[in-house]
Amino acid sequence: MVHAPEITDYVKTAATKLDVVSDEVDAVNILKGNKEVDFAAESQFDAEKDKTGFRQYEEACDRVKNFYAEQHKKQTLEYNIRIREELQAKVRASMTVWEAMELLNELVDESDPDTSVGQIEHLLQTAEAIRRDGKPDWMQLVGLIHDLGKLLCFFGAEGQWDVVGDTFVVGCKFSDKIIYPDTFKANPDYYDEKINTECGIYSPGCGLDNVLLSWGHDEYIFNIMKKQSTIPKEGLSMLRYHSFYPWHREGAYTHLMNEDDKVQLRAVQAFNAYDLYSKSDDLADAATLKPYYMGLIEKYIGLNELEW
Numbered sequence: 254m255v256h257a258p259e260i261t262d263y264v265k266t267a268a269t270k271l272d273v274v275s276d277e278v279d280a281v282n283i284l285k286g287n288k289e290v291d292f293a294a295e296s297q298f299d300a301e302k303d304k305t306g307f308r309q310y311e312e313a314c315d316r317v318k319n320f321y322a323e324q325h326k327k328q329t330l331e332y333n334i335r336i337r338e339e340l341q342a343k344v345r346a347s348m349t350v351w352e353a354m355e356l357l358n359e360l361v362d363e364s365d366p367d368t369s370v371g372q373i374e375h376l377l378q379t380a381e382a383i384r385r386d387g388k389p390d391w392m393q394l395v396g397l398i399h400d401l402g403k404l405l406c407f408f409g410a411e412g413q414w415d416v417v418g419d420t421f422v423v424g425c426k427f428s429d430k431i432i433y434p435d436t437f438k439a440n441p442d443y444y445d446e447k448i449n450t451e452c453g454i455y456s457p458g459c460g461l462d463n464v465l466l467s468w469g470h471d472e473y474i475f476n477i478m479k480k481q482s483t484i485p486k487e488g489l490s491m492l493r494y495h496s497f498y499p500w501h502r503e504g505a506y507t508h509l510m511n512e513d514d515k516v517q518l519r520a521v522q523a524f525n526a527y528d529l530y531s532k533s534d535d536l537a538d539a540a541t542l543k544p545y546y547m548g549l550i551e552k553y554i555g556l557n558e559l560e561w
């Protein structure tokens with residue numbers, strides 16, 4: 254059966270033809286009757302932040318450098334396909350969203366040079382920064398859950414190298430826009446002539462929906478929420494691409510993008526400011542904030558246990 258196009262599809266097609274992609278989200282919001290601010294517009298909240306102290310990988314401690322050396326060596330195309338098949342084959346746990354947040358709080362992320370607070374704290378700080386800027390409730394919810402995929406660490410992950418850290422495309426040449434690019438020399442795909450070309454196993458403009466990102470917490474939570482929530486596409490993209498810094502920050506992989514990816518990129522960039530720069534905010538109080546966020550969880554995901 255052919256899927257009837259929605260208004261947003263027409264808007265997207267028209268805007269794309271006219272090459273007005275940056276105005277597209279406004280147009281979509283207006284047509285949907287959303288009076289709220291353009292969620293993908295530049296954020297207010299980081300305007301006065303000193304951004305120079307974040308993501309200083311050259312000066313990072315050995316814990317971070319060792320983490321990436323291991324990750325870049327082991328994230329091969331073959332591994333990527335195997336882990337996807339394994340994870341699909343069974344359900345690892347049944348848990349509500351809030352239970353997942355509490356469990357995640359036990360984790361210390363070895364890849365992160367910037368945060369010294371716990372994971373619940375980071376999730377609430379991200380969500381609260383989005384909320385303070387008056388962004389839509391689904392985006393606040395995305396802030397709240399975006400790192401829950403790190404629960405993989407408790408579900409038999411081989412280490413942290415296949416859970417946390419920045420992501421990149423596997424199945425084509427490793428971009429030199431990825432941090433510590435030299436460490437890919439330890440990865441067998443680096444030497445594989447079928448893989449190490451600009452497009453590798455992909456075709457130009459194939460769209461990021463059709464490429465394999467290195468395995469980790471983004472792909473995992475994206476897949477769970479795609480199946481078990483009503484979060485809109487831009488929100489799902491914020492989940493899937495939030496660690497994809499070589500793309501959303503450094504501008505790599507444009508040759509694999511399609512028109513829709515330009516819309517998603519703008520959304521992901523808007524989200525990134527909150528994820529990264531809220532790490533220096535004041536602590537948030539989980540008990541006080543819980544009732545508000547339970548309302549958002551109920552609206553888009555449900556209060557029931559999810560399959561993890």
Ligand SMILES: O[C@H]1[C@H](O)[C@@H](O)[C@H](O)[C@@H](O)[C@H]1O
Pocket residue numbers: 362364365366400417418419420495496497498
């Ligand atoms: O170290 C961090 C951390 O693991 C984040 O959760 C991830 O999203 C970032 O991309 C990464 O750099």
Ligand SMILES: [Fe+2]
Pocket residue numbers: 399400470495496
């Ligand atoms: Fe993350």
Ligand SMILES: [Fe+2]
Pocket residue numbers: 375399400528
């Ligand atoms: Fe995060």
